[in-house]
Amino acid sequence: MATKVDYEATGQEVLRLVGGEENVNSLVHCATRLRFKLKDESKANDAAIKATEGVVTVMKSGGQYQVVIGNDVPRAYAGIVNNSRLGSDAADDSAKGSKGNLLNRFIELISSIFLPILWTLAGAGLIKAFTALAVTFGFSTESQEYIILNAIGDSIINFLPFAIAITSAKRFKANQFTSLALAGILLYPTIIGLHTAGEPVHFFGIPVVMVSYVSSVIPIILAVWVQSILERWLQRALPSAIRNFTVPMLVLPIVGLATLMVVGPITTFASSLIASGITSVWNFAPWLAGGILAGFWQVLTIFGLHWGLVPVMLNNLTTLGHDVMAATIFAPVLAQGAAALAVMLKTSDKKLKQVAGPASLSGILAGITEPAIYGVNLPLKKPFIFGCVGGAIGGALAAAGGAQTSAFVVPSGLTLPVFIGTPAMFMVFLGVAVAMIFAFVMTFLFGVPKVETETENAFVEKLDNGEDSGIPAQTVPANSKVVPADAVVVPAGTVVPTAITEENTTDLVAPVSGTAIAMKDVNDPVFASGAMGKGIVIVPTSNQVVAPISGKIVTALDSGHAYGIRSETGVELLVHVGIDTVQLEGKHFTRRVAKGDTVRAGQPLVDVDFPAVAAEGYDTSVLTIVTNTGNFSVVEPRVDEKLNVGDLAVIIER
Structure with a gap:
């Protein structure tokens, strides 16, 4: 073995x-x-x-x-x-995809940074949800058991800057351990203590405005981005003999102090401005202020600006015995959970469904919306927007009814009972219900993109259903080279998916029209040696490459030049379009499938402008290689003849 x-x-x-x-x-x-x-x-x-x-x-x-x-x-x-x-696959992919307007690029950046930690966030959110559920059934929040369980569920959220420092360092190609040190500066106990004390802070006479960086996102991302730029410059400027220790020695104080002195004041000023604006509007139009606050609550949370409103809420509770702002933020929090739930129920993307399920549960039960926002709603855009709009409607309803709370709690489904017996209790529950229903319904109907097979597969679907494909069929002799014997023959020059039966998942059909040559004659020593496996090479005369076999796409590179297919019968296949064409980075290639898709033999994989590829100086040969050749007794290609798309190309027997 x-x-x-x-x-x-x-x-x-x-x-x-x-x-x-x-x-x-x-x-x-x-x-x-x-x-x-x-x-x-x-x-x-x-x-x-x-x-x-x-x-x-x-x-x-x-x-x-x-x-x-x-x-x-x-x-x-x-x-x-x-x-x-x-670097990393995620970083490389995201860098290629960072196109479009500034908002799209920002969303893509945030999503890619959160992607590696989503499962941990989702798992921690569920722990918080179950702990909160236990409290509703009498589990004491004063018990040591609760303190320990709450810490287990809350740790990743509380120290989120550490996790983001790692993923940001991957994204920006910075030193991960230096990034962790920068996050440590923001969360260092005595730094947090300076903020909590509320007294003026100076650094050699320079005022430093202290803010809370607990659970923050944007400050550490900005810090690591600046770190990456400074590190690259220092790597070039410093002598190699002292570079290894001098770079972090300079980066830590420069970036650390810049973050504390610049990000802190900007955050504080923006938060104060928002808090003042919300308070002013509340005096003459509570419903409008409530709608604005609730509608932008999750946006403020992403930028860490919500911390500027928390002291206002706490001050109201201390001086007035109640607060109206805190009553409006339940709707936007639960609306994001409802939007993620709709995604989970509607999408056919298995990976997205796996993320959306626990994310919606932790968002609705525990109010931990990070997994839902960063893993589901924000990348899809529309669910996040629908959650914000639903939250705005719900917040406006609660504020219009004069809703208030006498205790500050984390907004969640399990803490909603805090409003029982308070003025306008009905309006709070109505606002939350409307927000969740709106976000769920709108996301379910309009917010989940289709990931099913593309429209060009309609031809195959018609064949599966026994419908007229619209292409004239004719009888094919039993000894025809077309597979299978009852296949549809199409007019010359027409490229369509081959009518191939579900049972035909072992033999290979030609992925492109052209002249077939032996693998040993290809202009690449590795492929020619047979080290990658046996197969066939076709010098193409058509511009569309199709699947040589039915199966699952296990590899589909962004460059569009290579595809891995695994059939149900165990054939593992590499379709490689051109030699060294990875260097074109997708130029002249239009992909038709993605990793995870299930394809039929003859279904288009990629459209290629072969004349343009050749003009760039690249060999256009299309290689079809059985990479697990050793699992079969016969892998026999048809060579030295012209083949059309759908012709039998390689016979495979166990």
């Missing part, structure tokens, strides 16, 4: 053998290879890398040092980026 390869360890060993992180200018990966750009290739130990478990071979081409891994290259890549500063 073959030994299971630890590809993450392989990646780390390869990084060491190419000369370490300090010898790497950049690193990306394609469908099969780690592609390094090294500062000094002479430092790379070719022989040792080739001998490393999990490595197929080493190539040097186009200024890149290429380490061929195979289908498991993403795992080797993860092993490198998770233990170095060379």
Whole structure:
């Protein structure tokens, strides 16, 4: 039995053998290879890398040092980026996707930074929800058991800047441990104590406005972003002999002090301005002020500006014995949970459903909305907007009815009973109900994007249903090369999905029209050697590449040049469009499928402008490789002849 390869360890060993992180200018990966750009290739130990478990071979081409891994290259890549500063898949993907208006780029930035910690946030939120539920059934908040359980559920939320420091460092390619130190400055007990004391703070005579950075988001993201810029400059400017310790020695005080002295005053000023504005409006139009406060509550929370309103609420409770503002913020909090619930029930995206379920539960029960906002609603945009609008309506209703509370509690479904017996209790519950219903219904109807197969698959759906496809069919002789024997034959020059039966999930059909050649003749030594597996190469004469087999898309690179497909019969396939075309970064490629999609044989994978690719100097050969060739007794390609899309291309037998 073959030994299971630890590809993450392989990646780390390869990084060491190419000369370490300090010898790497950049690193990306394609469908099969780690592609390094090294500062000094002479430092790379070719022989040792080739001998490393999990490595197929080493190539040097186009200024890149290429380490061929195979289908498991993403795992080797993860092993490198998770233990170095060379970036991450998330960072690389997000960087490519950071286009559009400023709002879209901001949402994408926040979402990508929160993505790695979503499950922890969701799990912690559920712990908080169940702890709060236990309190409603008589569990004492004064007990040591409650204190410990509450700390377990609250720790990630309370110390959120630490988690965000790590993910932000990945995103901005900064030193993670320096980023953690910056977060530590913001959450250091004595720094928090200076804020709590409320006394003037100075640093060598310079006033420092102290604010609470507990659970904050934007301050640490800004700090790490500035850190990354300063680090890159210092890395270039400082001598290598002192660089390692001098960079953090300079970054920590410069960025730390800048954050405390700049972010703090800006946050305090903005919070005070908002609080004053809300209070002024409340005096003559409570419903309007309540609607504004509730509508923007979650936005204020994202920027940490809500902390400026909390002292106003607490002061009202102390001096007046009640507060009207706190009564309005239940609606927006629960509305975000309701929007996430609608996403969970409506979406067919399994990953999104898995996040939205616990996120909605923690948001509705415990009022912990971070998983719902950053993992579901904000990335989808519309659910977040619907939650804010629903919250505004609910807050306006509560404020118009004169709702108030005599105790300050975290807004959640389980703390709603605090309003029982208070003036305008009915209006509070009505406002929350309207907010949740509005957010849920609008999200369910209009806020969840479809992730089903694209419209071009309508042809296959018609065939499945026995409907007329609109393309003339004709009888095909039993000895025809078209698979299967009863396949639809289309007019010359028409590219459509092949009518292939569900049972045909072993043999491969031609993914593109053109001349078939043997794998050994392809202009790439790794593929030609057969190290990646057996298959077929087609020099294309058509501009659409289709699936050679029915199965699941397990790999679909952003560049559009490579796709991994796994069939139900166990065939694992790599469709590689062109040689070294990863360097085009998607130019001339229009992807038709995404990772996780289920495709039928003949379904379009990608549209390619092959003449333009050739004009850029790249080989346009389309490779179809059975990467688990050893699992089959026969992998027999048809070569040295012209094939059309849908023609039998490779016979596979166990």
